[in-house]
Amino acid sequence: MSETVLSVRDIESFYGKIQALHGVTLEVRKGQIVALLGSNGAGKTTTLKTISGLVRAAAGEVQLQGKPITSLAAHTIARLGVVHVPEGRHVLKGLSVKENLELGAFTVRDAHVRAERMAHVFELFPRMAERRHQDASLLSGGEQQMLAIGRALMHGPEVLLLDEPSMGLAPKLVTDTMRIVKRLNETGVTILLVEQNARLALRLAHYGYVLENGQVRMQGSGEELRADERIIQAYLGGAE
Amino acid sequence: MSLTDILIQQLVNGLVLGSFYALVALGYTMIFGVIKLLNFAHGDIYMVGAFVGFGALSLVSGTIGAGWMGIFVAMFVAMIAVGFLGVVIEQVAYRPMLSAPRLSILITALAVSLVLQNAALALTDGQVTAFRTDLGFGGVSLGAVFVNYTQIVLVASAIVLMIGLELFVSRTMYGKAMRAVSLDKDMCRLMGINVQRVIAVTFFAGSALAAAAGVMAGVQYGRIWYFMGFLIGLKAFTAAVIGGIGSITGAMLGGLILGLLEAFATQIPHIGGEWKDVFTFGVLILVLVFKPTGLLGKSEVERM
Numbered sequence: 001m002s003e004t005v006l007s008v009r010d011i012e013s014f015y016g017k018i019q020a021l022h023g024v025t026l027e028v029r030k031g032q033i034v035a036l037l038g039s040n041g042a043g044k045t046t047t048l049k050t051i052s053g054l055v056r057a058a059a060g061e062v063q064l065q066g067k068p069i070t071s072l073a074a075h076t077i078a079r080l081g082v083v084h085v086p087e088g089r090h091v092l093k094g095l096s097v098k099e100n101l102e103l104g105a106f107t108v109r110d111a112h113v114r115a116e117r118m119a120h121v122f123e124l125f126p127r128m129a130e131r132r133h134q135d136a137s138l139l140s141g142g143e144q145q146m147l148a149i150g151r152a153l154m155h156g157p158e159v160l161l162l163d164e165p166s167m168g169l170a171p172k173l174v175t176d177t178m179r180i181v182k183r184l185n186e187t188g189v190t191i192l193l194v195e196q197n198a199r200l201a202l203r204l205a206h207y208g209y210v211l212e213n214g215q216v217r218m219q220g221s222g223e224e225l226r227a228d229e230r231i232i233q234a235y236l237g238g239a240e
Numbered sequence: 241m242s243l244t245d246i247l248i249q250q251l252v253n254g255l256v257l258g259s260f261y262a263l264v265a266l267g268y269t270m271i272f273g274v275i276k277l278l279n280f281a282h283g284d285i286y287m288v289g290a291f292v293g294f295g296a297l298s299l300v301s302g303t304i305g306a307g308w309m310g311i312f313v314a315m316f317v318a319m320i321a322v323g324f325l326g327v328v329i330e331q332v333a334y335r336p337m338l339s340a341p342r343l344s345i346l347i348t349a350l351a352v353s354l355v356l357q358n359a360a361l362a363l364t365d366g367q368v369t370a371f372r373t374d375l376g377f378g379g380v381s382l383g384a385v386f387v388n389y390t391q392i393v394l395v396a397s398a399i400v401l402m403i404g405l406e407l408f409v410s411r412t413m414y415g416k417a418m419r420a421v422s423l424d425k426d427m428c429r430l431m432g433i434n435v436q437r438v439i440a441v442t443f444f445a446g447s448a449l450a451a452a453a454g455v456m457a458g459v460q461y462g463r464i465w466y467f468m469g470f471l472i473g474l475k476a477f478t479a480a481v482i483g484g485i486g487s488i489t490g491a492m493l494g495g496l497i498l499g500l501l502e503a504f505a506t507q508i509p510h511i512g513g514e515w516k517d518v519f520t521f522g523v524l525i526l527v528l529v530f531k532p533t534g535l536l537g538k539s540e541v542e543r544m
Contacts, residue, residue: 054426078432090427092420094538099416106413107432155432 002030004066005159005190006051006082011060011070013043013050020046022214023060028159033181033191035201035222037235038211044194045087047211048161051192052084053077064158079107081158087167087194089148093137097128100136100147104154114154121150124180142173149180159190166197178204198235202226210235245384250503256391256460258499259398263453264476265483265491266405267326267446273422273486274442275338280349281329282450283473284356285322289451290464291360293318294371306374308393315397315455319448326447327440335436353473360466368465371458394456401452402492405445409488418442422486471517478524484537493535498523 006028013021021043028034036044049055051062053074062070069077078084092100101121105114122129125146131139139147145165152160165181166174178200185191185204195201202208208225210218218225225231264286271279297306297314304310333352337345379388409415420428421438428435457472458464479498483490498520505519527534 052430054429073434074426074429075432075434078430084430086427086430090424090430092423092427094423095416095419102413103416103420103428103431103433106417151431 002032004028005030005064006192007063007066008047008051009061009063011047011050011057011062013046013055014058015046015055020055020214021050021057024211024214024216025060026209026216026219028190028192029207030190031185031188032206033185033193033204035198035205035208036192036194036211037198037201037208037225037231039235040196042211043214044211045163046214048084048086048163048192048194051077052082052161054084078155081156082161083152083155083157083159084161085148085152085163085165087163089144091136091139091144091147091151093135095136096133097136097139097147098132100151101128101132101154104151105156108154108156113156117154117156121153124153124183125150141169142176145169145173145177146180149184153184153189157189159192160184161192161194163194164196165193166195166200174200198231202231242384246507247504248382248385250507251500252385252387252391254500254503255395255496256499257502258496259395260453260457260460260472260495261476261479261498262492262495263398263401263449263456264472265479265495266402266488267450268476268480269483269485269488269491270418270442270446272480273488274418274439275334275345276342277334277345277349278477278485279446280346280473280477281352281356282446283469283471283476284353284360285326285329285447285469286450286454286457286472286476287360287464287466287469288325288356289318289322289447289454290371290458290468291364291369291454292321292451293455294369294458294464297371297373301374306372308375311373311375311455311459312397315452318451318455322451322454323444323448326443329447330440330443335439357466357469364466366466368463371462371464373459373462375459390459394460397452397456401449405449405488408445414438414441475520478520478527481524481534482527484534486538487534487536490534490536 004027008024008026010023010025011021012019012023024047036047038044046055050057053072057070061068064080064082069080101118105117108114127143128146128150136147165177169177181191181193182204193201193205202222202225205222207221208219209216264282267282268279271277293314296317297310300310300313304313329352333348334345337348375390377388379386409418417433417438421435425435475498479494480491482497483494501523502516502520505516506513
């Protein structure tokens with residue numbers, strides 16, 4: 001088994017007085033795609049936000065390569081290589097595509113490395129190269145998703161947290177996005193994937209967790225979960 | 241003087257005035273950009289800049305004189321010192337208020353304004369201080385219009401500062417981060433940007449520009465006093481609104497437009513001169529009524 005990159009132990013998080021996570025524990029190993037599934041409000045996004053430091057954990061611990069990061073500021077956690085692509089993509093509208101990518105590598109000092117990564121992103125997403133001087137607000141939804149992922153790659157992630165990359169995209173683009181996720185993983189990127197579309201996610205994932213009401217209800221390898229009756233009933237909309 | 245001469249003369253006056261407004265308006269608009277605060281203490285930052293510049297010039301005039309050399313050294317000192325003052329104000333007064341209701345931080349800004357004004361009042365006894373320089377009265381004549389070198393150098397300095405800011409904002413990583421912070425703070429955090437530090441840098445830059453304008457005003461008008469920031473603060477706010485608050489190019493444009501409007505307004509028969517402030521704020525009201533987003537502003541600008 002490969003080493004553990006990210007380990008989350010019993011985290012509890014609150015929004016004001018409302019408790020969103022009731023002790024979530026999960027593990028992401030190097031080179032894996034781990035899927036985090038569950039219905040709306042199950043705590044998937046909150047789990048990612050707690051890992052990346054946008055939401056403070058009230059209890060529990062998050063470790064990156066064995067070192068606790070729970071109490072660090074969000075920008076410090078990002079610097080350490082936990083790169084979170086939030087739900088809704090959040091490309092910076094008002095800045096060009098190229099500037100968005102450059103800011104993804106804000107913490108990278110070496111100009112040579114930055115240039116190399118930019119070339120890599122342009123190779124992966126030729127559309128971004130074509131549109132590099134355009135304002136990010138002019139991109140379509142699918143292109144914005146490419147930009148959001150490209151920007152995360154500029155950073156050089158130890159682990160990539162992807163929140164609903166397929167949300168709001170046309171069916172063909174959903175398949176494209178999943179292909180990109182798979183391809184990234186094949187080039188060595190470790191991914192924690194939050195996805196509504198459990199069927200697609202489990203096809204890619206090495207391992208999966210199912211959240212319900214802020215707790216892990218089920219876990220197992222991609223195949224195990226895909227075969228599980230309860231999952232089929234609840235998330236895959238009956239028999240395939 | 242022919243009408244053409246008068247218009248050229250006012251064009252020159254308007255450019256000088258407009259560059260002061262633009263420099264102060266830039267800080268207004270940058271600070272609004274990153275923390276959505278109308279920093280009503282910004283005019284007083286300009287006033288403090290004038291006094292720090294005056295103090296620095298008094299110190300260096302013995303060795304390098306109070307000519308341009310001394311003035312630029314004094315301006316540099318004032319920009320650095322007042323830049324840090326801006327950072328301190330941000331950390332002490334505004335940062336604890338960032339999660340409070342918007343009105344609270346606005347009132348805090350008014351309080352900071354009063355603190356700065358009253359500190360200056362106490363230190364100067366409310367007296368007007370003469371801002372003496374060794375600059376001569378030389379200049380160039382364009383027909384009947386006389387433009388002195390001081391005005392030319394001041395406008396040129398303001399332009400250099402604005403070009404410098406534009407390059408900072410469009411070319412450097414910190415400048416780009418500043419624009420990013422004004423758009424989406426949480427996303428900036430996720431990219432590893434220390435948002436608090438970017439806000440501090442913004443206060444530094446904005447306050448330094450206001451300080452430069454304060455020193456320039458001292459040089460141009462020869463007198464400084466504790467209340468000098470009040471009116472220009474309101475006018476710079478007007479300029480920022482005309483240009484579209486939050487927009488850096490807009491602030492430059494708005495400052496220039498307002499300076500020129502005021503200069504030309506003094507020439508309107510019967511309502512010129514004393515009425516120029518009425519004219520300025522009349523324009524503010526018109527802009528707020530008919531184009532509240534300003535010339536270059538975005539439509540999602542938050543209303544206060």
